[in-house]
Amino acid sequence: MREPSEVGLAVKRLQHRHHRALSKALSPLGLSVVQWDTLRHLDRNPDASLHDLAVLTFQTDQSFGSLAVRMAERGLIERVPGPGRAVRHRLTDEGARLRAEGQAAADAIVAASFDALTPEQLDDLGALLDAALGADPTA
Template structure:
């Protein structure tokens, strides 16, 4: 059982690295990285979230999330505004939403290609299993 757990750990890491490389390559056309896409997606799907809330959703530290948010703001893809107290809230701009749509299509194509060896039921099962642990 211990060796099986080690195998799972190694296989998950290998899959994660391949997925990240393939997605980064697909996003390079728009000068986006996987963490930037993830943050833009989080902002678009959770408007008016704080940097801390976005960090939790994207699995980044507050510091890393702040750096990604700042880069996206510099590119005009999101805007920040004051919330309650010292909280800063975020919203995708029209440009950011349009870019996100393009990037989502690229990620979809990339993931379809990566998972082409699985049928629809297996893909659904994989998503369900991953969702239990995410």
């Protein structure tokens, strides 16, 4: 029987493999994984706040604020005033283009990673991960 720590390590190794492969695939686009992840979340959450994007990308507000400024300077996102002191973020046309190209690379990487699984096994794995995430009150 596998120990939970072994399973956790396998999940982390798979995530690390995806991260390395995606870093390599995004490099020709001039994007880091964190930048692409920001574009991906903005595509799904237009007008998201800095704090919301920091949470979605696993960063602090301060580190995400620096990243957002650099991405705006590159023309990948726009920072627009929101209610009160809030700043909202939107994809530019260039950001949307690079997000789509990065998404194609990410989809190929993840699909290849799970190629050895049958569709049923993939469904089972997804359900098991959902159950494990649901069991964690800090998630």
